[in-house]
Every structure is written in structure tokens, then in C-alpha cells.
Amino acid sequence: MSNAPTQQVNRLDRRKARTRAALIRAAQSLIAEGRTSVPILEITQAADVGMGSFYNHFETKEQLFDAAVEAALDAYGQLLDRVTAGIEDPAEVFASSFRLTGRLHRREPELSRVLLSNALRLLSADNGLAPRARRDIAAAVDAGRFDVADLDVAVTMTAGALIALGQLLHDEPGRDMEATTDRVTEDLLRMFGMTRRQAQRICSLPLPDLDAAGNTGPAA
Secondary structure, three states: OOOHHHHHHHHHHHHHHHHHHHHHHHHHHHHHOOOOOOOHHHHHHHHOOOHHHHHOOOOOHHHHHHHHHHHHHHHHHHHHHHHOOOOOOHHHHHHHHHHHHHHHHHHOHHHHHHHHHOHHHHHHOOOOHHHHHHHHHHHHHHOOOOOOOOHHHHHHHHHHHHHHHHHHHHHOOOOOHHHHHHHHHHHHHHHOOOOHHHHHHHHOOOOOOHHHHOOOOOOO
16 A cells, blocks of 8 residues: 555645744744734745745734744743753752843844743743743742742743843843843842842852753744
8 A cells, every 4th residue: 555645745744834934933033123014925925935825824914923922932941941951959940041041132132032022921921931930930939949929920020020131131232141140130039038148159050051952043
């Protein structure tokens, strides 16, 4: 029995996946540039796909942009999970994730701009950074490392600090990225009940290697 029909279906699925990924990458680049009002034709041209292909995957431009943001946030969130998987202290997991994300604003400016352009999504998305921050803060509370009375407030403070830090680093390109990020992280840890010495120790620890874990740029 020939397996040609199955191979043809597999090729079609792979082609569809490549087309969707190309559209999402194009949308992420446009979001980073602040150009979300462009026509669909410009998006398909940037993705190097036909206009008809767009509607095989998305009903509207807004649906594509939503998918592009979710893909970027979740891809980066999965990367953080991988690089912090071997850390036992949940307070250090939280701090490492925040310190790495602060550095991302300079390391991956395109992804940074996607995050800053969709600040509210940091709080409301089902995937990405906010659910992971909530998980890590809750784990640190359960372990007795953080003293947090309201988890929602703690997540909001974390997201607000991340957004403000990113904007500051973009606005002041001469500012020391590492020192500024670690200072903000220390302040967050102290707001969550740690002493100055504890916060400084955690923020002085070596960070996981993002390059060894994979690409950090926007991905579908």
C-alpha cells in the first residue's frame, strides 16, 4: 500500500506551519516597530506569502497580532523555565527570571518592544511571563522565602517594575543595564519581605546562560 497520501498531507501540514510562522514573525517585527495599523497586504509581503494564505490562518489582522504577542511571550517564558529548571531556591528562580528579562531589553530590543507595546497583556495573558511570575512568587511564599499578603498585587508590582525598567533602559542607552536591572530586582525582593543582605546575595549570583538554552528572539 502506498504511503503517498500520508506524505502529501504531512507536506501540506508543514507548509501551513511555515506560512503561519512567517506571518507571526512579520507581525512581531511590525509590533516592535509600532506599525500595527498597516494593511494586511503589507503584512503578507513582509512574510513573503500570498494574500490568500493569510485568511487560511487568521480571520483578522487583530487576531494575527494577538497570536504574535502570545507566541513571543510564551516562547520567552519557556526559555526562562528551561534555564532556571536546575535552581532549587524559588526566590532565586524569581530573581534570575527578572534579572534575565531586564537584560533582554538591551539584548533583544525587538522582543523588548513587543513586550512594552503590550504591557497589559503581561498581566492578563494565560501564557508568557505573568503566570510564571505568579507561580514563582507563590512557590517562594510557600517555601517561606517571600512574605506576600496579596499575590495579585505582587504580580502587578513585578509587571509594573519590568515595564518601567524596560522603558528606562530604552530611554537612557548609556545607563548600566546590569547594575540597574539588579537594583530593581533587589528592591522587588525587599518588597517581598527579604532583607537587604539576602536580596543583594541573590542578585550577585551568576545567571544562567541563555545562549546555551536557545534563541531568545521573537518566535512562533
